[in-house]
Amino acid sequence: MNFNKDKHKWVSTGLTDKGNKRKAEEKLNEILREYERLEIEKNLNTNTKSKLLFSDYLLNWFLNLKGQIEEITYEGYQHNVNEMVEYFKAKNIYLTGLNPYYIQEYYAHIKKRGISNNTVLHHHVILRKALQNAVKTDLITSNPCDKIDRPQKEQYKAEFYNKKELKELFGVIIGDPLELIIHIAAYYGLRRSEVLGLKWSAIDYENKMIKINHKVVDTKQEGLICKNKLKYKSSNTIKHHTKRHNTI
Numbered sequence: 001m002n003f004n005k006d007k008h009k010w011v012s013t014g015l016t017d018k019g020n021k022r023k024a025e026e027k028l029n030e031i032l033r034e035y036e037r038l039e040i041e042k043n044l045n046t047n048t049k050s051k052l053l054f055s056d057y058l059l060n061w062f063l064n065l066k067g068q069i070e071e072i073t074y075e076g077y078q079h080n081v082n083e084m085v086e087y088f089k090a091k092n093i094y095l096t097g098l099n100p101y102y103i104q105e106y107y108a109h110i111k112k113r114g115i116s117n118n119t120v121l122h123h124h125v126i127l128r129k130a131l132q133n134a135v136k137t138d139l140i141t142s143n144p145c146d147k148i149d150r151p152q153k154e155q156y157k158a159e160f161y162n163k164k165e166l167k168e169l170f171g172v173i174i175g176d177p178l179e180l181i182i183h184i185a186a187y188y189g190l191r192r193s194e195v196l197g198l199k200w201s202a203i204d205y206e207n208k209m210i211k212i213n214h215k216v217v218d219t220k221q222e223g224l225i226c227k228n229k230l231k232y233k234s235s236n237t238i239k240h241h242t243k244r245h246n247t248i
Helices: 021-046 054-063 069-089 102-113 117-136 163-172 179-188 192-196
Strands: 209-211 217-220 223-227 238-240
Touching: 054 069, 054 179, 069 102, 069 117, 102 117, 117 238, 163 179, 179 192
Parallel strands: none
Antiparallel strands: 209 238, 217 223
16 A cells, blocks of 8 residues: 655754754744745746746845845845735736836835835835846846835934933943943943944053944844954944043
8 A cells, every 4th residue: 555655854953952942943944944045046947037926036035145244134134025025926026027116016015004214215225136136147137126216215313312311321320230331332422232342452551542343243043143343444443432521
């Protein structure tokens, strides 16, 4: 008697059974994404340009970005890309059939949720990058994102503590484990990632300066990681280590 049985593929995570539930789930998601990427690549190789769904192309492009951009940037793209893939997959639009009208329709669709223009701009930037790659690889002849108006960026209005508010804050955090971190961030205007990335070697006591050349970021896949290079060259500038102001 012949029975058809499903064959399951087992992949070791290399993790112990106890205390690694979160890491195991993340590893599973990573394996599934890699499997999905390979399946899409197989479809890309077998399908002609005219039969290539834009949603499949977009997802494959995104999955191939892994390792090419910073982890925190990749994770920032992920939610937006997933939303785009879901939308365009439902529309059943082919890559060669994607035009400026469909893209503008998508922007109108996400704006109905009340999101900011800056978020729409983030979607636009990702779409343009993905489609520019399609142009470079001769899948399409021109980038439809170049034929529509770039979403306007909203002006960011920064808010900061005045001297009175800082004095109150410093009074509240006395003895707190984060006291030193808050003082450094307040005096020198450092980002959270820059403060956490400070090392003793960054402090030049002789010249009274601090060099900002490391950062620590929190990623879903790898947790806290230290980066030796900052995103912008201006982030590597030397900031003077001055004495505390008497007014605070």
